[in-house]
Amino acid sequence: MQLGLDWGTTNSSAALYDGRKVRLVTLDPVNAVPSVLRSALFISREGDVSLGRAAIDRYTEGNVGREIEYKLVYVGTTELTFAEIGTVQQALYTEIDANAPGRLFLSIKLALADPTYTGTIIFGARWTIEELVALMLRRIAEQVRAETGETIDEIVIGRPVHYSDEARNDQVAMQRMRAAAELAGLRNVQFLAEPTAAALTYRRRSNHEQHLLVFDFGGGTLDVTISRVAPNGRRTILATDGVPVGGDLLDQRVVMGKLHPHFGAGAELGPRRLPLPAFLLDHLAGWQSIVEMHNPRTLEIIDEAILTGNRPKQLRALRALVRENYGLPLYEMVERAKRELSEVKETQLRMDVSDIHFSEPLERWDFERLIGPDVRAIDACLERALGAAGLRARDIDVVLRTGGSSCVPRFVRLLEEKFGSDRLYDDGAGIFTSVATGLGLVFTDPSLRRQLAADGHLL
Ligand SMILES: Nc1ncnc2c1ncn2[C@@H]1O[C@H](COP(=O)(O)OP(=O)(O)OP(=O)(O)O)[C@@H](O)[C@H]1O
Numbered sequence: 358m359q360l361g362l363d364w365g366t367t368n369s370s371a372a373l374y375d376g377r378k379v380r381l382v383t384l385d386p387v388n389a390v391p392s393v394l395r396s397a398l399f400i401s402r403e404g405d406v407s408l409g410r411a412a413i414d415r416y417t418e419g420n421v422g423r424e425i426e427y428k429l430v431y432v433g434t435t436e437l438t439f440a441e442i443g444t445v446q447q448a449l450y451t452e453i454d455a456n457a458p459g460r461l462f463l464s465i466k467l468a469l470a471d472p473t474y475t476g477t478i479i480f481g482a483r484w485t486i487e488e489l490v491a492l493m494l495r496r497i498a499e500q501v502r503a504e505t506g507e508t509i510d511e512i513v514i515g516r517p518v519h520y521s522d523e524a525r526n527d528q529v530a531m532q533r534m535r536a537a538a539e540l541a542g543l544r545n546v547q548f549l550a551e552p553t554a555a556a557l558t559y560r561r562r563s564n565h566e567q568h569l570l571v572f573d574f575g576g577g578t579l580d581v582t583i584s585r586v587a588p589n590g591r592r593t594i595l596a597t598d599g600v601p602v603g604g605d606l607l608d609q610r611v612v613m614g615k616l617h618p619h620f621g622a623g624a625e626l627g628p629r630r631l632p633l634p635a636f637l638l639d640h641l642a643g644w645q646s647i648v649e650m651h652n653p654r655t656l657e658i659i660d661e662a663i664l665t666g667n668r669p670k671q672l673r674a675l676r677a678l679v680r681e682n683y684g685l686p687l688y689e690m691v692e693r694a695k696r697e698l699s700e701v702k703e704t705q706l707r708m709d710v711s712d713i714h715f716s717e718p719l720e721r722w723d724f725e726r727l728i729g730p731d732v733r734a735i736d737a738c739l740e741r742a743l744g745a746a747g748l749r750a751r752d753i754d755v756v757l758r759t760g761g762s763s764c765v766p767r768f769v770r771l772l773e774e775k776f777g778s779d780r781l782y783d784d785g786a787g788i789f790t791s792v793a794t795g796l797g798l799v800f801t802d803p804s805l806r807r808q809l810a811a812d813g814h815l816l
């Protein structure tokens with residue numbers, strides 16, 4: 358069997374080609390859409406691994422609302438070399454959360470492009486980023502085999518056009534991805550840009566040549582492919598481009614732009630009325646970085662601020678957020694609100710747990726203001742792609758939207774203003790599954806596949 362795998366920042370899906378047709382595989386039977394798996398990984402203290410919705414549920418059950426207890430543990434020895442005394446061995450200890458039932462990983466794909474993130478220690482064992490990714494890929498492959506009863510002979514995995522703005526980090530990400538696929542035991546692996554795959558799902562024939570632009574806006578990246586589709590169906594990729602802007606970043610814009618005051622922004626501490634240390638609020642930039650504040654020293658700083666500051670209620674909310682692990686629920690609440698704003702003009706950002714109590718209205722126009730820099734970055738990316746393809750916006754006949762973030766009305770409007778609302782096309786292949794379907798379609802047409810390889814698109 359041949360498999361196309363869209364391993365996304367937020368969601369993954371897979372499409373298999375059995376020699377006759379392409380079909381989506383059930384990756385997460387407990388998910389509302391079983392062909393879509395949340396790209397989440399949970400590793401328990403006992404070493405059990407869960408994926409998808411189950412991973413998030415296990416983390417939430419075991420961690421949220423729980424107070425952390427710290428213990429010093431030995432993690433290894435290091436060698437220090439001094440000019441005068443030579444080399445000495447030093448034991449390394451770290452403070453760990455003594456009762457944590459497990460670790461949750463979300464958006465691992467984003468970490469691929471971060472050369473400073475090489476891995477992590479999970480219950481005393483060191484895992485490289487490649488090993489974490491490999492574990493997810495292996496589990497997905499096992500699920501595919503369990504569901505179909507067949508082995509995977511060949512696989513095409515999607516990749517963003519650019520994992521990172523920086524060419525060097527982009528290369529690092531790609532090398533890590535290849536290494537992970539190998540560690541996962543996958544054979545005959547190739548990679549194709551995600552929007553290029555989605556472009557293959559466009560099958561509407563026309564009597565004349567068409568220019569197709571795919572706008573693939575997911576959780577981690579925005580990716581664009583411009584291709585030419587000849588009347589006989591033959592395709593030529595004219596340009597690809599992308600920026601590391603995705604739904605995760607939009608969620609971050611909301612937290613940083615609207616919620617700081619509910620966690621102590623503006624508090625003045627002590628008789629000298631010193632400001633709250635800025636790093637505390639900087640850490641609200643992601644649920645993982647909220648988790649990083651889990652350490653006795655940071656908690657001490659927060660406790661001290663509660664005692665001496667003039668915003669004790671908000672600072673107690675910050676303490677509960679960190680101490681009781683409400684970072685993920687905070688981000689999930691914001692993500693839900695953002696999705697709601699794709700349907701309605703106003704929603705509430707609300708939390709009512711432990712010491713965290715706030716309700717903050719969020720209107721669509723305000724959200725659009727917060728994501729202004731991202732809209733501009735994406736507009737520039739579209740312009741670059743058009744330039745590289747040697748086309749103007751009015752030369753584009755069809756715009757195909759895919760990826761969850763392409764539902765955000767501000768981006769729909771951007772596309773309508775640029776290309777004309779009559780050019781936007783809904784292919785019905787599914788916002789969340791058209792990349793996987795396209796990756797599976799690569800196998801159905803040997804001449805297309807040869808051409809993609811010859812042109813350097815299938816790597
Ligand atoms: N209706 C909606 N309105 C706005 N955003 C949405 C909506 N539905 C989903 N999203 C966002 O879309 C993102 C997930 O989209 P998708 O599954 O396409 O990403 P992905 O393929 O995992 O990521 P990537 O392709 O960047 O690696 C999330 O950030 C989610 O919040």
Ligand SMILES: [Mg+2]
Nearest residue numbers: 365575760792
């Ligand atoms: Mg995607």
